[in-house]
Amino acid sequence: MKVVVGSPGTWSGLVLRIGQCAFAGASIGIMVSALGFSNYTAFCYLVASMGLQALWSLGLACLDIYALKIKRDLHNPVLVSLFVVGDWVTATLSLAAACSSAAVTVLFARDTDFCRTIPQFSCGKFEISIALAFITWLLIAVSSLVMFWLLASV
Helix, strand or coil: CCCCCCCCCCHHHHHHHHHHHHHHHHHHHHHCCCCCCCCHHHHHHHHHHHHHHHHHHHHHHHHHHHHHCCCCCCCCCCHHHHHHHHHHHHHHHHHHHHHHHHHHHHHHHHHHHHHHHHCCHHHHHHHHHHHHHHHHHHHHHHHHHHHHHHHHCC
């Protein structure tokens, strides 16, 4: 298999996974700190999806650290297949959660004017959390494409 930037067991792969975990964690933290987020299903789905993403990325980051420490190659076809499936599932869930949450936020901000009429409503926090979720999705999309590329090169 080819060594591609972002592939498992490399420094670039580790940085990519740490970035995914960090942005997902930040998205969760900001959304949970927003007043009343749990009243809306889309926001709860975003927290659950980002939680799954953070756990998946943290697990793969630990695997990358281990591989770098013992100088082991993780380009086994079975492992790469597992990474492809996990990345594609979490990428799909993350994109769906970010899009649905963004739609609810647009509804609040532009269509119903909740953000202007109810000052204690946390629209700013919702927007920041969703932006971080989209950044997380972008990073997981890069990982997904790298893993798919590696799997195709077997």
